[in-house]
Amino acid sequence: MPDWSPWHPRAARLRVHQTSCCGEYELAAEGGQYFVLRQAEGGSYVETARGAYAHAAQTYVDLTAQHRCRRRAS
Numbered sequence: 001m002p003d004w005s006p007w008h009p010r011a012a013r014l015r016v017h018q019t020s021c022c023g024e025y026e027l028a029a030e031g032g033q034y035f036v037l038r039q040a041e042g043g044s045y046v047e048t049a050r051g052a053y054a055h056a057a058q059t060y061v062d063l064t065a066q067h068r069c070r071r072r073a074s
């Protein structure tokens with residue numbers, strides 16, 4: 001599993017490229033770097049796989065393939 005660290009905005013604009021089925025994960029970019037965002041408890045965000053698009057996108061795909069969907073679980 002990837003290491004998650006608190007997300008702190010580093011650029012003025014955050015662009016979200018994809019959001020997983022129930023919104024748990026987001027493939028995002030800011031300032032030319034890509035990463036996966038996940039909403040943590042309390043409304044804060046954590047990030048992982050920051051760097052090149054291919055790296056972040058692969059991590060996003062892996063996470064969304066593994067995750068337990070909150071929609072289906074309910």
Ligand SMILES: [Zn+2]
Nearest residue numbers: 021022069070
């Ligand atoms: Zn889901």
